[in-house]
Amino acid sequence: MRSRWAGETDPIGFDVELEGLGGFPDDRARYSLKIADSPAGIYVVEETLQRKTGDQPWQWVFQRQNRRRTMGEYGDVDPYEPTILYRVWRQDGRVNRASPGPAFAKEVARNLSSFGYYHLEVSALKALGTGQNRDRIGYYGEWMPDFIAWIKSEAENADVYASLLTEMREILPELDDILVTQVKSEEQGIAMSFRGHRGYISALDLSDGTLFSLGMLCMMRGSRRPAVLCIEEPETGLHPRRLRWLFDHLMALAYPPEGETPTQVFLSTHSPYLVDFFGNMPECVQVFEQSEGRTRVSPLKKLQEEGLHLTPEPDEPIGRLWATGLYESL
Numbered sequence: 001m002r003s004r005w006a007g008e009t010d011p012i013g014f015d016v017e018l019e020g021l022g023g024f025p026d027d028r029a030r031y032s033l034k035i036a037d038s039p040a041g042i043y044v045v046e047e048t049l050q051r052k053t054g055d056q057p058w059q060w061v062f063q064r065q066n067r068r069r070t071m072g073e074y075g076d077v078d079p080y081e082p083t084i085l086y087r088v089w090r091q092d093g094r095v096n097r098a099s100p101g102p103a104f105a106k107e108v109a110r111n112l113s114s115f116g117y118y119h120l121e122v123s124a125l126k127a128l129g130t131g132q133n134r135d136r137i138g139y140y141g142e143w144m145p146d147f148i149a150w151i152k153s154e155a156e157n158a159d160v161y162a163s164l165l166t167e168m169r170e171i172l173p174e175l176d177d178i179l180v181t182q183v184k185s186e187e188q189g190i191a192m193s194f195r196g197h198r199g200y201i202s203a204l205d206l207s208d209g210t211l212f213s214l215g216m217l218c219m220m221r222g223s224r225r226p227a228v229l230c231i232e233e234p235e236t237g238l239h240p241r242r243l244r245w246l247f248d249h250l251m252a253l254a255y256p257p258e259g260e261t262p263t264q265v266f267l268s269t270h271s272p273y274l275v276d277f278f279g280n281m282p283e284c285v286q287v288f289e290q291s292e293g294r295t296r297v298s299p300l301k302k303l304q305e306e307g308l309h310l311t312p313e314p315d316e317p318i319g320r321l322w323a324t325g326l327y328e329s330l
Helices: 084-089 100-112 122-126 144-153 155-169 208-220 240-254 272-276 300-307 318-323
Strands: 012-021 024-038 041-053 059-065 115-118 175-184 187-194 228-232 264-268 286-291 294-299
Touching: 012 100, 024 100, 041 084, 041 100, 059 100, 084 100, 122 208, 144 155, 144 175, 144 187, 144 208, 155 175, 155 208, 208 228, 208 240, 240 264, 240 272, 272 318, 286 300, 294 300
Parallel strands: 115 228, 228 264
Antiparallel strands: 012 024, 024 041, 041 059, 175 187, 286 294
């Protein structure tokens, strides 16, 4: 918790370049965002968007700095408000959507919205939904009842729900149905019914592992499946025997059947058992080591070949070797 006397944090941010934008096939985009935290909350330090057409030089679409100001076709902005891209994507009434700048910015926002970033927490997975259907769960797993309601209520999502149910039955063979329960007019929850059992079990009484498994599947399903999926510690709350199930589903996203669009998956983990599954693909593993406030990232294959001067066998337990500290300080 931050007190009102606490100082501000150092800014953090990212830069990204995009090409192949729908409706703008000859253009590239360069988007930059920096944010910081203060006693008053998170605020935007800097947000910029540039556009490059063909061989022409880069042109500014907008530049936003850490101050209140009027930004013409984007309206009045305040550092403590969300990003310009969020405003454009949500069709805020202050944006002149007929202008070329916001039209280009919206296409950039559409592309960035295909990035999914999650760190599931059981408290969020057990929480009630808002009562409004959603096509994606939240960062911590919130809104899962709203997502389940969406795929069950829309006819075009029938296959999505059938797939979700089938995959949950891989770990819960007696599962009959996933129910959406109406708590209040503006709140809904989820429950599960099982063959041979009367009634149903609400989310509050389901095991953490069951909810984590359902949350993982919800991340992977729906019409807005992420083009890039980032997951922090997906093993949290899962029984060790379910790690292979999780690994196989993530691999199916990255290497789908021919004709389907693959999803690039990034995951962070502290589980040597999960890392062991990458034994025959060590080039996919990066080792993070923090020292004196800095984080160093090293490809596992480089540590093995240059640091240890060895070429490991494909079936060598790389996760357990990592857990012993073998790769530290190399």
